Amino acid sequence: MCVTCGCSQTGVANPAQSPEVHPETGDLHFGAGAARVSVPGMSQERAIKLEADVLGANNAVAAHNRAHFSSHFVTAYNLVSSPGSGKTALLCATIEALKKRAPHIAVAVIEGDQQTRHDADRIRATGAPAIQINTGKGCHLDAPMVAEAFARLDLHAARHHHHGDQHAHAHAHEHPHDHAHEHGHSHDHAHGAQTLLFIENVGNLVCPAMWDLGERAKVAILSVTEGEDKPLKYPDMFAAAQLMILNKIDLLPHLSFDVARCKDYARQVNPTITILELSATTGEGMKPWLDWLLGNPKHNRFDGMRARIAQLEAELADLKARSA
Amino acid sequence: MHEVSLAGGILSVLEQTRERDPFERVIHLRLQAGALCGVEIPALRFALESIAPGTCLAEAVIDIEELPASAWCLPCGQSVPIFSRLDSCPQCGSHQLQATGGTELRVMEMRVV
Numbered sequence: 001m002c003v004t005c006g007c008s009q010t011g012v013a014n015p016a017q018s019p020e021v022h023p024e025t026g027d028l029h030f031g032a033g034a035a036r037v038s039v040p041g042m043s044q045e046r047a048i049k050l051e052a053d054v055l056g057a058n059n060a061v062a063a064h065n066r067a068h069f070s071s072h073f074v075t076a077y078n079l080v081s082s083p084g085s086g087k088t089a090l091l092c093a094t095i096e097a098l099k100k101r102a103p104h105i106a107v108a109v110i111e112g113d114q115q116t117r118h119d120a121d122r123i124r125a126t127g128a129p130a131i132q133i134n135t136g137k138g139c140h141l142d143a144p145m146v147a148e149a150f151a152r153l154d155l156h157a158a159r160h161h162h163h164g165d166q167h168a169h170a171h172a173h174e175h176p177h178d179h180a181h182e183h184g185h186s187h188d189h190a191h192g193a194q195t196l197l198f199i200e201n202v203g204n205l206v207c208p209a210m211w212d213l214g215e216r217a218k219v220a221i222l223s224v225t226e227g228e229d230k231p232l233k234y235p236d237m238f239a240a241a242q243l244m245i246l247n248k249i250d251l252l253p254h255l256s257f258d259v260a261r262c263k264d265y266a267r268q269v270n271p272t273i274t275i276l277e278l279s280a281t282t283g284e285g286m287k288p289w290l291d292w293l294l295g296n297p298k299h300n301r302f303d304g305m306r307a308r309i310a311q312l313e314a315e316l317a318d319l320k321a322r323s324a
Numbered sequence: 325m326h327e328v329s330l331a332g333g334i335l336s337v338l339e340q341t342r343e344r345d346p347f348e349r350v351i352h353l354r355l356q357a358g359a360l361c362g363v364e365i366p367a368l369r370f371a372l373e374s375i376a377p378g379t380c381l382a383e384a385v386i387d388i389e390e391l392p393a394s395a396w397c398l399p400c401g402q403s404v405p406i407f408s409r410l411d412s413c414p415q416c417g418s419h420q421l422q423a424t425g426g427t428e429l430r431v432m433e434m435r436v437v
């Protein structure tokens with residue numbers, strides 16, 4: 001049972017593979033389990049046709065996560081990057097900016113790292129609920145890990161606490177029944193509010209590209225202290241992302257990073273990717289990022305199409321110029 | 325090294341099959357990997373060989389068939405073969421390609437005793 005809301009299924013994996021749980025924080029450590037050993041049976045030689053997708057089990061849990069998020073009015077984003085791109089600093093800055101710009105929106109974070117609870121501690125310091133997943137030797141988060149963490153994430157407490165603090169009058173006036181309701185999410189609808197769930201993946205530009213976690217979109221973060229050719233070197237990740245954030249742009253005066261070339265490379269592997277430039281330190285570029293996060297899904301879906309239209313228009317202008 | 329995770333995923337597909345349809349061990353395993361599935365085939369083979377001892381895969385011969393990928397070329401308005409995400413359209417040279425196939429990694433069939 002979902003320990004957050006009581007719904008019957010959480011998508012949580014086989015209990016035999018369950019992680020160690022930190023008694024105070026609920027952080028999860030998946031590196032502590034032993035390999036399973038199988039018991040052989042007996043039979044004659046024969047062929048078995050399978051045609052099974054190796055990631056099928058993960059994808060089924062990811063689909064369940066997506067439905068679970070949707071029923072909780074949670075919008076999840078999967079943040080992927082190499083280590084040191086500034087994901088956690090960006091998240092802390094985003095949480096602070098959202099408190100001012102959209103105080104009706106609750107924010108929660110699932111933090112993925114091989115070891116340590118440092119990142120979840122940094123998030124909790126902002127006041128947002130966070131669960132740390134330690135993958136042990138694992139190089140990426142998978143959907144069952146996220147299902148387990150989501151079930152333990154104190155989203156309801158955060159939301160109800162939040163409403164209690166910020167909207168006590170409006171809430172009591174408009175929705176006197178909501179808190180008594182067993183699965184009381186109707187207030188989310190009524191306020192047009194939602195929860196943003198950020199899943200900070202393990203710092204790695206290779207493996208997390210392949211694992212669907214149930215997110216609405218992958219957001220690839222590339223800091224300008226890295227090479228501008230990262231999108232070409234790690235094409236799977238930039239092909240899988242809907243948004244690329246160029247982070248640490250306050251450092252550009254000290255670097256030889258070619259922003260235009262980097263964007264060209266990203267569009268070469270993903271013609272529909274949206275690109276934003278940002279500095280989590282100075283706050284430059286935070287507004288378009290918050291616009292993107294808070295924009296309705298339709299708006300986001302049209303981003304790629306708009307980029308495509310702009311590109312076709314540019315090509316047409318180029319052709320016209322040549323033929324003239 | 326997500327190939328180790330994928331090898332574990334392959335092994336669990338086999339073990340789940342064995343729970344439904346018991347057998348002793350796998351003699352021959354055939355996999356298909358699309359060119360865009362994000363898997364280095366030698367690394368996947370190494371990972372499978374590494375986790376095989378003590379499992380139903382211990383003495384199995386493993387075939388991994390690499391499938392070509394395809395993409396929709398927006399300027400050409402047709403499907404074209406590609407081999408990596410960095411490829412341009414073989415006909416018009418455009419990078420306006422949307423991958424449409426080649427991301428699959430499948431356990432196709434096995435011979436068991």
